[in-house]
Each structure stands twice: as C-alpha cells, then as structure tokens.
Amino acid sequence: MNSSLLSLAIWVPIIGAIPVLAFGSERRELVRWLALAVAIAGFVVTLPLYVGFDREFVGMQFVEMAPWIPRFNVQYFLGVDGISVLFILLNAFVTILVVLAGWEVIEEKVAQYMAAFLVMSGLMNGIFASLDVVLFYVFFEASLIPMYIIIGVWGGPNRVYAAFKFFLYTLLGSLLMLVALFYLFLEAGGSFNLLEWHQLRLGLTPQILVFIAFLVAFAVKVPMWPVHTWLPDAHVEAPTGGSVVLAAIMLKLGAYGFIRFSLPILPDASHALAPMMIALSLIAVVYIGFVALVQADMKKLIAYSSISHMGFVTLGFFIFNQIGIEGALVQMISHGFISAAMFLCVGVMYDRMHSRQIADYGGVVNTMPKFAAFFMLFAMANSGLPATSGFVGEFMVILGAIKHNFWVGFAAATTLILGAAYTLWMYKRVVFGAVANDHVAKLTDIGRREFLVLALLAAAVLAMGIYPYPFTDIMHASVDNLLKHVAVSKL
C-alpha cells in the first residue's frame, strides 16, 4: 500500500509557507488569507488519513518508503498507526485555529509569524509520521527552530530568556537521545528502521541506560517533574498562538516518544523503571497541582495545569494496561483541545486588557457574557467534568491505575479535586463578582472570528466527552498490539 498522504500532510504546510513569506509583511490581509488557505489545505489532506484508516489492521498504514541517505541506511520512511494518526489530525486542526487566533492580534511581521506556524505544523506532522529514527530525530529537533523564533520575536517582555531556556533545555535532552540512537543503530547492525528496532534484543543494563537517555529527552518535552521549569516561562512569554501549539502539540511529542520508542524498544527497562516513572508522574499530578493553585498569572496557572495533566499521560503509559494506555492517549488528545482553548481564552482577555494577572480582572461576565460561557465550558473540561473530553481520559487512567494499585489510583484521583480547585477558583475570580475596575467595564465581547475559534473547540471538547468511541476505536488495535509487544521480554 503506497500513498503520498503523509508526505502531503508534512510538506503542504511547509511548502505553503514559502509564498506566505514571499508576499512579505506589507500585504497583511493577503498574507493572512493565504496562510489560512494553506492551513485549511493542510487539514484537508489529513482527512483521508482518518477516513481511509483500516481499524482492524495492526501495524503501519499509509506507508511510504524511499532511500534518503543510503550512506547511513537512512530512509524516508513514513507510516502511521492508530496512535499517531490522531495527532496528525489534531495538529492540522490546531494550525487552523492558530492562524485564526493570530488574525488581528499580530500586527508586526505577519508573514513571518504565519510562516513559522505553518512550517512548525509540517515539522510536527513529520515527527508523528516518521518511522525512520533519523528522520524522526531531524524533525524532532528542527521543530525547535520555529518555536524559538515565535517566542523570541512575538513574545512578552521576558521573551529572550524564555526562548533560550526553551531551546537549550530541549536540545540537551535530544542530544543525549542522539547518542543512544547511535548505540542502537550499531546494535541493530546498521539500521535506523524503527520497526526493526522494536524487535531488537537487548540486555537489561543497556536497556536501562538507553531508557535513561530517552527519558531525559522525552521527560523534558512532556515535561515531567523535575525538568518542567522551562514550560511556565515559555508559556507566559509566548504569544497566544505559540502557547496553543506548545500545549496542544509540542508537549505530546515527549509522551509520543515514550510510546513509540521507550516502551516497545525497551520493554524490560520500562517494567523495571515503572515505579520511578509512576512516582514522577504522581508528583507531577499532585505537587504541580498544588503549585497551580497559588499562581497569580493565568497563563502560568494553565501551564502548571498542563504539566499536571501530562502527569496523567505518563502515569497511564507505565501502568501497562489497556485502559490506562488508551486513557492516556485520550487524555493527550483531549488536553490538546482543552489547553488550546484555555490559552485562547486567556489570549482573548489579554488582547483587550494586556494583562494576565488574575488580580486585574473580576466580573468579566458582566461585559463579556458570550465569552464567559465558553470559558466556563473549558474551565469545566479542564477540571474533568463528565460529558467533557477532560473527564474521559482522566477517568480511564484512574480506572487503570486502581487496577494496577489502589493507592496509585487514589493519589491520581486527587487531581479531580485539585484540578477543579485551581481552575474554578481562577474562573471565579476572573469572571464572577462585580466589575472590578474601569478596564473590565470597557471590555467588548468576542467578535465573530473569536467566536468561531472557540466554538470549534467547544464542539470538539463536547463531542469527545459525550461520544469518545470514534477516538478510542481507531487506536484500539494499535494499543492492543503495543501491550502484547511490551509484555514480551527481550532479554
């Protein structure tokens, strides 16, 4: 089965960025529409991936293979399974939202802004679609460049610090991973084929060492406690679109790395180090949840809430049961929608008030009722209210965790309280109450563009919360296969 759908998903946005750049920032209107057209085209080419996906088939679909660097036996090898296909769709969808969200807000260097997001979208599709390790790595690292530029050029006052921290932190992880990749390449007898690596036999000690190298790379990306400190900085300084992509897609790269690399290549090390991973995940869930509670800056609060939610994802992976892993994957997708929505909501307010401090707000509902309704929905979803997507993933992971060990499940379940506490308390202080000051009194409700963006996300959050079957169905066979694979020792 050969198709070029995945190549299209990767290269349509990247090639599309060239005319966007070429028109320059002088013709803003034209550039915006063009960027939107490219983003929509990028989304449309991914739709056949979902429609044409064979749900019964275990293994990679839409496979493309061509020699890329025969010198080192590196191939242009693409393919998706039920796990990765969803992220490509999510990524293409979020790109449209990001283009819309930056519509009137970005006044300076519009063309470069739009192009950076389009390029990044293509690169991230490449990460999810790569089945050759070098190809994966190259996309993985290259995606840092546009994000660095986005934070640094259109970010807040402390943007330079945040951009450097973001870049260097993630680079540290990926460089150590590179060394591990070389080791595996030599062990595999000169192959960078990820699927062959899945069958590679390795002793426990090398497995653990490689696991640690991967852990550094992926833990920084997730981010897991204690290497999470770059994320609040990056989120606070990034422009709204940057925060959305960062939270919705980039954080998923680390978790995706675990499920694509660590678990199948190193099953014994994964089992051996699972207690550590579970402990780190629980610390993220509980401790970071408390940290989120005391934040005065809305974006920081959501950033910490993201770390806490991603703790759920890593927890789900390392309890090794079907419902746990599927729950973690659902949580990843759902968090993609919810965190994007939360950052967009903060962005809506920031565009009007130029403040992210909770203390500067109060009584927003009086002046922005439509916005308050949307914000309410997303806040509820963020705290895991049933019938929203936030509930499904968390519930499944908690179920899986209780199956694994009651106390692990118990600790994880505290997030339902903590999450509700920090999100709803923030919501209450910002939205309810009397109008706090003149600035709030002068606020105007959301326009049509903002309404469209938030409505799209609201529909996604509700659909996934009420009827998650389309999402779980597609991943079922792949997760089943993964679990069977991980259960077999490679020693």
Place this chain on the structure above:
Amino acid sequence: MLNNFVMPDLYPAAPELFLATMACVILLVDLFAGSRRRWLAGTLTQLALIGCAAITFLNYGEAASLTFSNMFIDDPVSDLLKLLVYVSVFGVLIYGRDYLAERDLDKGEYYLLVLFATLGMMVMISAYNLLTLYLGLEMLSLSLYALVAIDRDSPRATEAAMKYFVLGALASGLLLYGMSMIYGATGTLEVGLIAQALQDGIANRTILVFGLVFLVAGIAFKLGVVPFHMWIPDVYHGAPTAVTLFIATAPKLAAFAMALRLLVSGLFALADEWQTMLMLMAVLSIGVGNLAAIAQTNIKRMLAYSGISHMGFMLLALMSGVAGRDVDPMALVNAYSSAMYYSIAYVLMSLGAFGVVLLLSRAGYEAENLEDFKGLNKRSPWFAAMMMITMLSMAGIPFFVGFFAKFSVLLAAVAAEHLTVVVIAVIFSLIGAYYYLRVVKLMYFDPPADSAPIRASMDMRVLLSANGLAIALLGLFPNALMMLCTVAVLRSL
C-alpha cells in the same frame, strides 16, 4: 649524466602547473595594467581558478597516480579537496572584493598572494613526500602572513601578522624537527616508504613516537586546535575581514589533507599513539572553543573560537579509525570520510558566516561586533535568514549540513567506542548552541541599531544566497556529498 634524467609525468600536476603559470602571468599583467585597470588582476585570478577547476574536474575520480619521483600524488581525495579549495577561494575573492576596494587594498599583490597561497594548499594536498608537504605548507603560510599584514597602516593587523608569523615559524620548526626524526628512524621522506618501514618494524619506535609528537604539534597548529590555538582569535580579529575569511576556510581543507597524509597514509602503524593525542586535543578544543566563544563580543573572535571547536569535532572522527586490536577497513573509511565531510561542511559554513560579516561592513565601518547584527531581520530579511541558516547549521541543528556533519562524526566515534568523549562533545555542543542562538536572537529579536541600507554587488548577493541555500540543501539531501567523500576516501586509502 643527462641520460639518467627521466622527464616526470606532468599530467597529475597539471592544475598546479597551470596555476603557477597563471600567477606569473597575472604578476606581469598587473605590473603593466596600472591602477586604473585593477579589475584585470581580479578577473584573471577568477579565471585561473575556473581553469584549475576544469582541469581537476576532467581527471576527477581517476585512480591515484604518483609523479616527480613519488613526491607528488594525485588521488581522488586530493581532487575533491582541491575542487573545494577552488570553490572556497572563488567565494573569498567575490565576498572580499568590495570590502577591499573600499579600503584600497585590492591591489595586485592581494590577488597574487591569494593565488600563491592556493598553490601552496594544492601542493600540500597532493604532497606524498615530507619535503613536498613542507614546501606547500610554507608557500601557504608565508602568503598568509603577508596577507594578514596587507593593510599595512593598521597597527592591529600588523600585530596580528607578527604574532602569526612568530608562532607559525615556531610551528614550522616543530614540524620540520618531527620530520627529521621520522627521517632518522626510517631513512626515507616518502610517505609510502615510511608506512612500509613502519610495517616492517625496522624503525626505532622511540624515535618515531618522538618525531610523531612534533608532527602532531605542527598539524595541530595549522588546524588551530587546543593547545596550539592561541594565534587563531588574534589573527582572525586583527586581519582585514576579507583575509580572515580566507584563513578561516580553504587552509582548513589543506590542513586536513596534511593530517590525513601524514598520520593515516604515513604513520598508520602508530595509530594508537596519535589517536590518543588527537583525542586529548579534540576534547580540549571542543571544550575551550565553545566556552571561550560565549564570552566574545566580537563576531570575528567568536567565529574564531567556534572554528577551534569545529576542528576539534573533525579530530573526533580522525581519531576513530582504529578501535581495539584489529583494523576494520569499513571503520577506517567511515571515520576518515566523516572527518573530510566535516571539514568541507565547516568550510562552507565559515564562508557563509564571514560572508555576511563582510556584507554588513561598509567603507570606513567594520561590522565586527555582535551588536552590528541587531535587527538584521528588519534591514534585510533574506540575508538574516541566510545568517540564521549558517548559525543553526554551525550549532548542529537539522535540517542543515552542520547537523549531518556532526551526525557522521559522532556516529564514527560511537562506533569506535569513544562513548565518554562523545557525551562530552555533545554537552559542549549544547553549550555552543547558546552563542549561535545569540546571533539569531540579535538578528530577529532585537530592533536594529543601524538603519543604513545593505549595499552589495549582484554577484555577492547571488553567491551568498547560493552559499546559504547550499547549507540548507546539503542538509535536506546530505547523501551526495557524503558519498563523494566516502568514495574518495575509499579509493585513496
């Protein structure tokens, strides 16, 4: 007596002979052309390079042939390196032309010195005898000393030239001393016979190793690796930027050829010894180069230290040929072709980086501080993008050629089980990423401090764009250049 004279086969040395002839022609032409027809020397120099390239290209890929009583070799590695030397010298001439003209330095001497330096490099690349090697090296070095001082009214340039000369002469002395030791131990100056003598085990090992130390010191000086790097920052900083560009590019290829010829072709039996020395120098260079570059405010000095670390990376591959007892021919090819690939990639990036520095310099104004790059994205988005590509490539970020250069070098080193060294190198290259990113930051995140429009001649614009795009394209499709290096090394070893 005349009967004993055999006319040597001149064909393998055709490019050198052509260039030497052209240099003499240009010398005469420039003498009679007068100051109003100065362009003549420059144009003829470029034509000479194109001619050389054509000659080398025509017999590219032919098997190794020796001539001049085995003093001179023409093999695939030397052909490839020479072609790249022509390309980079050609680039140097175009990038530097306006800069030199604005400072009234574009005299005939400049072109002649560049030509003789190029000839020196070609001789070095093709040397198969220690004397030929030394001859080439001195021809290159003496031309470079003079080039650094070409702006004779500048005290800084004169100081740099003095430093360069004194240290360079010392390094030449060390090299010569080492060569004499090798000669004493083996009784020959010919690279192939030295290897033979070592293999037969007739040479005194103590004397050999003693000589080796001096040879390695001489090579290290030319490459500019720690602890023989002291001259690099001062000379790069002091020399006119157009000359810095020259020193920072093509001679690295010649020095690489010298290392390959001496250490691999000649003293391969001593690989255990020199690999250890190279390892030490590699680690130190990567460390010192990257750390010191962070502290620089002058871009020429920053690039100088960055060059030191890059040469350290190159050594990383050069020291990875032999691992353990047995010699694996595939491992040899991997290691030496990676080193070659890295040198080529570095020359390409260095050319681009200094090219942008030259682009920003105007009459009476040297753009040499990092601050001068502020807001370049506002002034010229295109060239800011070119500089960004170059910087990210130097930092080793994909999809640029620098990443694949690091990739192949580190892979070779991991294959040779130098895991600790690789981890150290990787951590320092993370530290190094900081100062490359700082340049990107200055160009993109900061507002411009200088709003003067960027003026440059058409050919410079085209070439600089081609340079930047080549860095990107060689990163998207890295196989071709990798294969060129691999095949060349495979056929020359």
